Amino acid sequence: MLTPPPPHDYMPKGMIRDHLQWSAAGVAGSEVRDELARHLGEISRYAGGLILEAVKRGFSVYRKPDGSSYTDADVEAERFILEALAAHFPNIPVIAEEQSAARAEAGESAAPVSDIFFLVDPLDGTRDFTSGGLEYTVNIAAIVNGAPVAGAVYAPANDLLWIGGAHAYTTTIAPYAAPPEFEDWRAIHTRIAPQEGLTALGSRRHGDGRTQEFLARLPIRKRLSTSSSVKFCVIAQGEADVYPRFGPTMEWDTAAGDAVLRAAGGSVVDEKGFSLVYGQSRNGYVNGPFIAWGDSAQSHMYCG
Template sequence: MFQFSDQLLKQWQHALAEIAWQAGKAILDIYRNKAVINVSEKEDHSPVTEADIAAHRIIVSALAQLDPALPILSEESPAHDIEKRRQWQQFWLVDPLDGTRDFLRRNDEFTVNIALIERGKVVLSVVLAPALEEGYTARRGEQAWRFEPGRYRDSRLAIAARPWRSEHTLRIAESRSHGRGLPEAWLQRLPAHQCVAMGSSLKFCAIARGDADLYVRCGPTSEWDTAAAQFVLEQAGGAVNALEGTRLGAALDYNQRDTLINPSFVALAPGVRALFETCH
C-alpha cells in the first residue's frame, strides 16, 4: 500500500474545500427554501433528511473523481459498504450533514465533515459550516486553517488552540442536543468556568481556533462525527483522547474496531490535560 504524498494531500485539500462547499450549497438550498423538510428515521432512531442524502450524493460523486479506487464510508452509505470497511487501510470517512437535529432546529450549527484515513489516522480533513459561512481544514504535517466557503485560496488564516493557564476562565463547549458531558461532581472540582452550547463538530473547531478549552462527550458518537474535526484540532495544537472511566486514554483512531461507535472522549486545548487528570 502506497502512502499519500504531501503534494497529493495539498492538491486534494483544495479539492475537498470545494467539494464540501458544493455539498453545503445543496444543504442550504433545502434549509433556506423549504418550509417543510422531508425527514425519516434510521434504525438507531436518529433523523435523516433529504439534505443529508443530497449532500451524500454530491460528496461521493466528487470524491470518486479524485480517485475511483479509494473507498468511501459515509454515514449514509449502504450497509454492505459499512460491513466491508474493516478491510480498508485507506479510505474517505464522511458525514454529509453533521448536526441533523441542529439543521432541523434551524440554528445554523451544522457541518459537512470529510476526512481521509490512512492506517487508522486522519491525514487530511475539512469541516464546513455552510450557514455560518466558515470552514476549517488540515493536512498531515501542516498547521490548521480557517477559510471562507468558496474562497479557499484567498481567505485562509492559520488557527491555533489557546494554551489554558490557571488565570484563565475554563471555557467548556457542550452539546446543544446532548448536554454538558461532564459529571456534576467534576464540574464542582474544576476552576472558574463557563459553559457554551454548540452544535455538531463545531465544538472541536471552537477549541482549535482558541474560543474554547474543553469538550467532553460521554454518550455515543460515530467515527464520521469526529474524524475530520479531531484532525483540525490536533493540527491546531489540541488533542482528542478516549475517556477510560475518569482517566484519559489514547487518541481516537479510526476503523480499528468491530464497531464504528467511538468510546467516550475528551477534546482539549493545550494545558488542560494536567488539570483534567486531577479531577478523577
C-alpha cells in the first residue's frame, strides 16, 4: 500500500505561507494565486490517493442524521487535508464537510469564519463513489472576502486534476506521482456560447423541477449528465456552456469548481445574476440556487 508523505515533504518550492500576502482589504496577486492553486492541487492529489487505497481494501458506508452518506474514505481524506492545511496555513480557518457534519450532530452551530478561509469537500459525489462510479472528486478552495480566489478539483479514479487561481489549468497525473512540470499543464478557457445552441450539464443523481424550468428557457442543443464538481471543470475547458442547480448544495460542494471556472473565464451566479458568495455561516454554509456559465454574457440575458 502506498503511503503519502507528511504534508511538509511535498510543499512546492517557494510556496511557503509567508508568500501569501493576503489581507481582508484585497485579493492576493495573480502569481501567488496560481501558486496557491498548484499547492492545493498537490494536497488534493494525495487525498485522492487515500481514497483509492480505501477502494482497494474496501470501505464502510455510514449515514448522517440528515440521511446523506459518508465513508471511511471521506474521513481519511479530510483528516489528511486538514493536517496539510494546518501545517502550512495555521492561522487560516477551514470549513470541511465531515467536520461540519460532526458539529451539527453534536448540536453545535456552524463554525464562523473570517474574511479568509478554506472550504473542503474531501469526497464530492459520495453517492456515485459508493455505487462504483468514477466521477467523484476532492475539492479544496481558498476564499477571500466571499470569493473563491484559488481552488483545486481532483478526480482520482481518472487521474484528472484541474486548478484555478488567476488562470485555469488541467493535467493528467496519478495521486502520488512527482509534481507536474510547467509543460505538463494545459491552460483551459471557457468558450463563447455557440450560435447553434448550448450544451447544458445536469447532475446524474440530483434533479428538481425548478432546474428543468430554467433549462426550458434556454436554447439548449444538447444535455449531458455527470457527477460532482466535474461539471464546473467541463464548462471551464470549453466543452459545455451552462450548469444550473436550484436544488440544495453546500458551499464546499461548489467553491473549488467555482474557482476553476472563474479562472477560466466563466462565472457562477445566483438567480439575479450576482456572483455566488461564500462564508454564509448563519445559513450553515448552504448555497442558494445558482447557474454556472461558460460565457458570462449569458447570465445578463437569462438571469435577473
